[in-house]
Amino acid sequence: MLNKHSFDNPLLTNDQLVQSISQRCGLSAKLEQQLLQHGCELIQSAGIVLSLPQVAMASAQVLLWRFFHVCSLTEFSLRDVAMGCLFLASKVEESPRKIKDIINVFDYVIKKQRQHHHQQSAITPLEPFSQMFYDLKNGVTIAELQILRHLSFNVQVQLPYGLLVNYLQCLRLTSHSRVPQMAWNYLNDGLRTCIYVCYQPTTIACAVIFLAARQGQVKLPTKPAWWVVFGASLPDLYHISGHLLSLYAQPPPPGLPLTVEELLEYRNTLPS
Known part of the structure; x- marks a missing residue:
């Protein structure tokens, strides 16, 4: 039996989440x-x-x-x-x-x-x-x-790609025309958000399936809830989905600073 802690990553503390x-x-x-x-x-x-x-x-x-x-x-x-x-x-x-x-x-x-x-x-x-x-x-x-x-x-x-494949197989979604690729894309896009330092791989894998299934209008088992079987909670799935969707809503502006010196100059040009 797979050790549930074998995929654990270090996560942010509450203090770090409140203010970095x-x-x-x-x-x-x-x-x-x-x-x-x-x-x-x-x-x-x-x-x-x-x-x-x-x-x-x-x-x-x-x-x-x-x-x-x-x-x-x-x-x-x-x-x-x-x-x-x-x-x-x-x-x-x-x-x-x-x-x-x-x-x-x-x-x-x-x-x-x-x-x-x-x-x-x-x-x-x-x-x-x-x-x-x-x-x-x-x-x-x-x-x-x-x-x-x-x-x-x-x-x-520890990354959730292997878990995603296993979960899709368990849910019989591997042959679906859209859900597997959408979920895989969400995993890649999620790297540009904080989800990988806030949630364990098992929860992230569930969240991208949750979001992809909703986007693809695919109904998944709820009795019992499939995400509970895989050890995730519904609030976490909603939170991760929110991070992913907000990523597409506001892409970074051009000309962002890349060094400490550039950052100092850049901050001086921002409205107070």
Whole structure:
């Protein structure tokens, strides 16, 4: 019989949920959310270019959320920590990538995103012996050490993808035309929200099925309730669904800051 604790992840405390360290340092909850979403998008985009498996990209995004709930965005560069999370996750998931490749890909992805918003000319590749390259290399190296230190070397991430497949099989939904793919997409999109640091994988897997089944107008057993059989509660399913749906309602604005210095300048341009 499967140990119910074998899939447990460290979750946020009540104090962290009420007010994060970044918010205590003067960042608004909205800006913090936008920055973390942006950091996750950078990780996903860079991971795709680096041909990393989804499990490595997903683990890196969860590590980003974990780190910035014990450290402040006003003290650590979002760009450097995002690179550090992907570098670390690629090793943990046994798909290591060279640090220079991660730096070059992040630089390219960031330049491409900012070019799109400012309509600049062709992207200039990063010079391998430039000061910028050495600054980025130093940044990602320090970030990796800070991640390990502040997370007490607990960088293992249990993900709900395997659970989702098992639950879909149990509910006889694997052959449905829409629900499995929608649920899988919700798992991926949920990485840009706080759900992976607020709920265990079993609850997240149930929530994406719950939302996908509602969107696909599929009725599932209620006597007994199927989510209770899998160890989830209805309020948690509603909360997770709310986080996912709010993600689509308000995408992050363009031009978000990626370093501590950029963040300071950016905050000064915001209305008081």
